[in-house]
Amino acid sequence: MRIGFFDSGIGGMTVLHQALRFLPNEDYIFYADTLHVPYGEKPKKEVREYIFNAVDFMANQEIKALVIACNTATSIAVDDLRKNYDFPILGIEPAVKPAIQSWAGKQKKVLVFATNLTLREEKFHNLVKSIDHYDIVESVPLPGLVQFAESFEFREEKVIPYLKEELSSFDLKQYGTIVLGCTHFPYFEDSIRDIFPEEVDIISGSIGTAKNLKRILETRNQINEGAGDISFFKSGYKVEDKETLSNYKKLLVMLDRKSSLTTGA
The missing domain is CATH 3.40.50.1860 (Rossmann fold)
Incomplete structure (x- = not known):
């Protein structure tokens, strides 16, 4: 089973990057709701609807955990999401x-x-x-x-x-x-x-979220079940075009080159 990552756009890739460092032997699905980005400037009720639609989609992708890799989505929906699904849901908040x-x-x-x-x-x-x-x-x-x-x-x-x-x-x-x-x-x-x-x-907060994800999977005996493969989705559709896939991979490479952020988590 895979680990799901969800964000309004490509911001969540910064959290996925940390997860790949701590959990390289997992498979991932990354969902960017690019049709509705940015969330941070939209009405709360509207954004909540987008979030629940996206998570409903992710729940049907055989995921064993979901990371809400978006501070805005975490702040307005993570508590209610946890009530609706039986897999672990991790959020991220300002450190x-x-x-x-x-x-x-x-x-x-x-x-x-x-x-x-x-x-x-x-x-x-x-x-x-x-x-x-x-x-x-x-x-x-x-x-x-x-x-x-x-x-x-x-x-x-x-x-x-x-x-x-x-x-x-x-x-x-x-x-x-x-x-x-x-x-x-x-x-x-x-x-x-x-x-x-x-x-x-x-x-x-990205490093702390990745560490917490690893801890939860270890507790559930669901660790190291993949090979680091990543499937990308944009607002419900799998990304297949080579240009977009290349751009996403370039983002991960760029993040590798940047100096590491520090955190007390």
Whole structure:
């Protein structure tokens, strides 16, 4: 049986990349809901419908676990999804906890990058409220990065001006940790590092999610049942064209070349 990964677009590939590191001997199915990307700028009710349709499809693909490799989808639907299916469903959330844990050594603020919908959700606010006892967490939506990623636009000369504009009202020296609260954002780690002081940490929840996935499969005695094969789907249709498959493989290679994100998970 395979492990399912679901995202609104190609952002979830950053989580799949980590899973391939920790679980190379598994087979995977990756589902990108490209007809409806981006989720983060759409009404919550509409997005929930897209999510449940996608997961219904995935449930019929003989999967043994499902990773909701999308912060927005996790924040608005993961609890209800777990009630509807009998296989493990893992989500991903902004890595605020490890960011705050590192605060003692830096005495600087934490800045969370995410989508508008993630930042509006009660789940995110409850997470921050439960652990941000020093009032050091701030946030900013960066929907343009999702659009860049879905257009396969990763050039720094395009990305950096956007980041500088969106962050123009922030004193970047105040922050010790940047939390990438959208799975599309790790593609732009290099550009983000370029505009922040050198000592700033950049973290993501992807590594923690991959480790948790491995732990769950080990507990269920469902480990190492494949060969690292990946099947790709776009909004219910299997990807067969060579150009798209080549682009997806290039993304995984690009992620291999990037510096690893750190995490306390």
